[in-house]
Amino acid sequence: MTETVIKTDKLTKRFGDFIATNGITFEVHKGEIFGFLGANGAGKTTAMRMLCGLSKPSSGSAQVAGFDVYKQTEQIKRNIGYMSQKFSLYEDLTVVENIRFFGGIYGLSNADIKTKSESLLAQLGMESEAKKLVGSLPLGWKQKLSFSVAVLHRPKIVFLDEPTGGVDPVTRRQFWNLIYAAAQDGITIFVTTHYMDEAEYCNRISIMVDGKIEALDTPRALKQRYNTTTMDDVFYQLARGAKRSE
Amino acid sequence: MKQFLTFVRKEFAHVLRDRKTLLILFGMPVVQILIFGFALTSEVKNSRVLIVDNANDAASQQLLTKIEASQYFEVDRSVMSPLQMEAAFREGEIKMAIVFPANFNEDLLHQNQAHVQIVTDASDPNTATSLTNYVSSIIQDYQASLNQTLSVPLRILPETRFIYNPQLKGVYNYVPGVMALVLMLVCVMMTAVSIVREKETGTMEVLLVSPFKPVLVILSKAVPYLILSLVNVGTILLMSIFVLDLPVAGNLLLLLAESTLFIITCLTLGIFISIKTSSQQVAMLISLMGMLLPTMLFSGFMFPIENMPVPLQIISNIVPSKWYYLIVKAVMIKGLGFSAIWKETLILAGMTLFLFVISLKNFKIRLA
Amino acid sequence: MEAVVVNALSKTYGQGATRAVDNVSFAVSKGELFGLIGPDGAGKTSIFRMLTTVLLPDGGSAAVDGLDIVKDYKEIRNRVGYMPGKFSLYPDLSIEENLNFFATVFNTTVEENYDLIKDIYVQIEPFKKRRAGKLSGGMKQKLALCCALIHKPSVLFLDEPTTGVDPVSRKEFWEMLRRLKEQNITIVVSTPYMDEATLCDRIALIQNGKILSIDTPANVVASYPDTLYALRSEPMFALLQAVEHYPHTRNSYAFGEYMHASFTDGVGEDEVKNYLREQGIAAVEMKKTTPTIEDCFINKLKN
Numbered sequence: 083m084t085e086t087v088i089k090t091d092k093l094t095k096r097f098g099d100f101i102a103t104n105g106i107t108f109e110v111h112k113g114e115i116f117g118f119l120g121a122n123g124a125g126k127t128t129a130m131r132m133l134c135g136l137s138k139p140s141s142g143s144a145q146v147a148g149f150d151v152y153k154q155t156e157q158i159k160r161n162i163g164y165m166s167q168k169f170s171l172y173e174d175l176t177v178v179e180n181i182r183f184f185g186g187i188y189g190l191s192n193a194d195i196k197t198k199s200e201s202l203l204a205q206l207g208m209e210s211e212a213k214k215l216v217g218s219l220p221l222g223w224k225q226k227l228s229f230s231v232a233v234l235h236r237p238k239i240v241f242l243d244e245p246t247g248g249v250d251p252v253t254r255r256q257f258w259n260l261i262y263a264a265a266q267d268g269i270t271i272f273v274t275t276h277y278m279d280e281a282e283y284c285n286r287i288s289i290m291v292d293g294k295i296e297a298l299d300t301p302r303a304l305k306q307r308y309n310t311t312t313m314d315d316v317f318y319q320l321a322r323g324a325k326r327s328e
Numbered sequence: 329m330k331q332f333l334t335f336v337r338k339e340f341a342h343v344l345r346d347r348k349t350l351l352i353l354f355g356m357p358v359v360q361i362l363i364f365g366f367a368l369t370s371e372v373k374n375s376r377v378l379i380v381d382n383a384n385d386a387a388s389q390q391l392l393t394k395i396e397a398s399q400y401f402e403v404d405r406s407v408m409s410p411l412q413m414e415a416a417f418r419e420g421e422i423k424m425a426i427v428f429p430a431n432f433n434e435d436l437l438h439q440n441q442a443h444v445q446i447v448t449d450a451s452d453p454n455t456a457t458s459l460t461n462y463v464s465s466i467i468q469d470y471q472a473s474l475n476q477t478l479s480v481p482l483r484i485l486p487e488t489r490f491i492y493n494p495q496l497k498g499v500y501n502y503v504p505g506v507m508a509l510v511l512m513l514v515c516v517m518m519t520a521v522s523i524v525r526e527k528e529t530g531t532m533e534v535l536l537v538s539p540f541k542p543v544l545v546i547l548s549k550a551v552p553y554l555i556l557s558l559v560n561v562g563t564i565l566l567m568s569i570f571v572l573d574l575p576v577a578g579n580l581l582l583l584l585a586e587s588t589l590f591i592i593t594c595l596t597l598g599i600f601i602s603i604k605t606s607s608q609q610v611a612m613l614i615s616l617m618g619m620l621l622p623t624m625l626f627s628g629f630m631f632p633i634e635n636m637p638v639p640l641q642i643i644s645n646i647v648p649s650k651w652y653y654l655i656v657k658a659v660m661i662k663g664l665g666f667s668a669i670w671k672e673t674l675i676l677a678g679m680t681l682f683l684f685v686i687s688l689k690n691f692k693i694r695l696a
Numbered sequence: 697m698e699a700v701v702v703n704a705l706s707k708t709y710g711q712g713a714t715r716a717v718d719n720v721s722f723a724v725s726k727g728e729l730f731g732l733i734g735p736d737g738a739g740k741t742s743i744f745r746m747l748t749t750v751l752l753p754d755g756g757s758a759a760v761d762g763l764d765i766v767k768d769y770k771e772i773r774n775r776v777g778y779m780p781g782k783f784s785l786y787p788d789l790s791i792e793e794n795l796n797f798f799a800t801v802f803n804t805t806v807e808e809n810y811d812l813i814k815d816i817y818v819q820i821e822p823f824k825k826r827r828a829g830k831l832s833g834g835m836k837q838k839l840a841l842c843c844a845l846i847h848k849p850s851v852l853f854l855d856e857p858t859t860g861v862d863p864v865s866r867k868e869f870w871e872m873l874r875r876l877k878e879q880n881i882t883i884v885v886s887t888p889y890m891d892e893a894t895l896c897d898r899i900a901l902i903q904n905g906k907i908l909s910i911d912t913p914a915n916v917v918a919s920y921p922d923t924l925y926a927l928r929s930e931p932m933f934a935l936l937q938a939v940e941h942y943p944h945t946r947n948s949y950a951f952g953e954y955m956h957a958s959f960t961d962g963v964g965e966d967e968v969k970n971y972l973r974e975q976g977i978a979a980v981e982m983k984k985t986t987p988t989i990e991d992c993f994i995n996k997l998k999n
Contacts, residue, residue, distance in 0.1 A: 250735030282952035334800040530784040
């Protein structure tokens with residue numbers, strides 16, 4: 083029996099009359115790459131915020147890394163990593179300064195930060211860029227660096243919010259190699275994306291429509307169930323009927 | 329023309345729909361007038377007064393007791409040389425000094441009149457006038473009580489002297505000052521920010537790729553703020569007349585015309601800033617630091633320009649608000665006509681023309 | 697006549713810094729749906745800005761509708777429709793107000809060209825009183841398209857109209873473009889999504905300011921030099937790594953549910969399977985597959 087690192091039960095968030103996330107129930111296992119898909123406005127962001135301890139649910143329950151999302155948000159934050167396309171690193175700091183800063187806020191010791199940043203730069207092949215400003219790096223490198231920084235403190239789970247938007251296909255795959263490697267090390271990956279081929283790289287995916295999880299399975303099983311060969315079609319069949327958008 | 333009107337209508341929609349900013353824009357002049365007019369009105373109570381009694385005779389003692397009895401003063405009796413006194417004034421230790429000459433009583437009895445010197449720190453004109461008036465009235469009271477029993481009237485002659493701001497500038501000076509400040513803020517900052525916002529959101533890019541003349545894009549931005557500013561001028565004048573009892577001494581139409589000129593100066597300045605910057609933050613900072621601060625410092629309504637070092641006096645000449653401030657003071661408070669302000673008007677007009685020309689020169693029909 | 701002709705166009709930002717657009721040439725015929733396909737930072741936006749006359753090129757020339765982009769910029773601005781990367785609408789104006797505003801700016805009225813935008817506009821019309829800032833990504837995109845179309849442009853430039861939009865809205869958007877094409881409007885569109893390339897008549901693959909190839913999507917695919925295989929096994933990561941280290945591998949990378957790989961000449965299915973068995977990966981599904989635009993792009997990037 084594999085360890086469960088995220089467990090939600092009828093997790094709901096209301097904003098007035100509007101039910102952004104409507105009773106979602108699912109589990110994510112240790113070391114799993116879990117794809118969290120949905121159309122714009124389906125409630126993905128709200129759900130993710132609740133799981134990261136940034137937003138208090140209206141009802142239902144959820145544990146992340148074994149901690150309760152109502153009461154133990156501080157412990158949750160210490161055990162997760164987060165990266166989004168919009169905010170990742172400080173553009174006006176150098177690569178090393180960014181690593182030192184993020185290592186510092188997660189309470190890593192100086193010696194620890196030093197060894198980790200060296201191995202991180204070696205892994206990414208960025209030793210010669212260590213003293214460059216992050217703003218001067220190509221987008222793809224920024225994204226890879228930003229992911230590595232998000233898992234620097236060895237979190238149990240890392241949340242990735244559309245991490246590869248606009249990145250070229252080769253860099254995108256290098257990015258996914260990093261994700262695979264992290265998953266092999268036992269880090270659970272929780273990822274949202276608009277690229278349907280990336281959904282295929284996930285062990286399991288859920289598709290949200292109008293605040294509810296309409297489907298949750300392996301990509302292969304979903305394609306069989308919806309009698310199609312591409313994830314794109316699965317998504318289209320499910321999300322076409324969506325009533326709402328952001 | 330229809331295009332231009334559509335544009336202006338759109339600008340009004342932007343202005344009117346941004347409720348919070350609108351509230352600030354219309355509320356600001358009211359609040360500022362009230363703050364300057366009342367909150368800053370000087371508290372006369374417990375002002376420290378130095379009394380130098382060189383006479384130390386019966387008459388001076390009697391008068392001193394009366395002054396000491398007043399709740400307005402905190403009397404400090406000590407003998408100081410004029411030099412020490414000046415230092416005490418400079419340090420702000422005392423607000424006023426009353427000096428009795430050595431032979432006060434004798435003068436009074438033999439020559440039927442005596443002098444009292446009253447020196448007041450007038451950097452805060454409101455306080456200074458109140459204090460001086462108060463002391464004078466105490467002296468008059470005392471004089472009246474002496475004269476009740478005498479056939480030949482005795483006279484105590486107060487010699488009042490104001491230091492630091494002898495003309496008592498500032499009593500009503502803040503009204504023209506607030507006008508300059510508000511217009512500067514609305515016209516320069518709001519115009520600059522609203523144009524730069526279009527650059528930031530990318531709508532400027534679409535507008536550039538349209539047959540609409542880019543210059544008109546910018547001019548149409550100025551129209552709502554022109555009107556908004558005139559409303560603000562009206563508010564300030566009404567407040568000043570009905571709340572502060574400070575009527576417009578000179579020609580109202582002249583005042584409005586001069587205000588419109590100053591508004592246009594500010595609008596061109598705002599447009600120039602917007603042409604030179606590409607983010608709302610920078611536009612805001614330049615407007616605040618580069619325009620608002622100089623208006624406060626160099627227009628003369630907070631700090632007298634005559635007391636500034638010469639280089640700063642020279643710098644003050646390039647601040648448009650200084651000239652507007654002079655104009656408003658002349659027309660509104662002194663009641664002077666156009667002949668008294670034509671020079672200032674010409675300078676403002678020249679500045680406007682200059683800003684307009686360099687704006688046109690710097691205006692870009694492309695992005696980079 | 698060609699609607700757009702681009703000849704050795706170049707643009708450099710800053711002093712001697714990276715060339716954002718490096719000697720780019722292509723032509724777009726009237727009524728064509730032409731796609732610039734490439735990742736962020738490839739130079740797509742700079743090309744669009746130069747063609748829409750808001751940016752001056754450093755070198756080369758270009759003409760839109762036979763008009764020079766530098767000399768005749770005023771006339772071009774009358775004729776083209778442009779939707780920049782960020783949806784450029786006024787968030788504090790309603791749908792209706794935005795549309796009326798742009799119609800007036802372009803010297804026309806909504807009624808005059810209503811037939812052109814009708815199909816798109818009816819989808820957002822029920823919300824016409826709503827402010828643009830409160831619309832969803834898909835709806836904003838439709839409104840922006842209406843605004844760009846309202847003056848019946850001869851050439852429509854759409855810079856990354858589908859970025860950040862969910863797959864359903866993206867699909868709808870491309871259907872709208874197809875219908876516009878039938879109205880004989882030339883459309884130049886850019887996108888970072890490779891799967892959208894097949895929906896264009898012709899595409900230019902672009903990276904680091906340079907064009908890698910220009911052709912119809914079918915020809916781009918047909919020109920793929922190697923035999924491409926799709927492989928699959930559990931766990932995928934082990935397979936990916938094994939194939940990557942195989943000495944005869946030319947290209948290998950994850951591709952959706954499968955991984956794609958091409959090998960040196962003479963190496964076929966049997967050889968690969970044997971190698972994988974030696975590596976302890978036995979249950980491998982392996983088949984020949986037709987390359988996609990993305991495969992072609994990766995191939996061009998790697999070589």
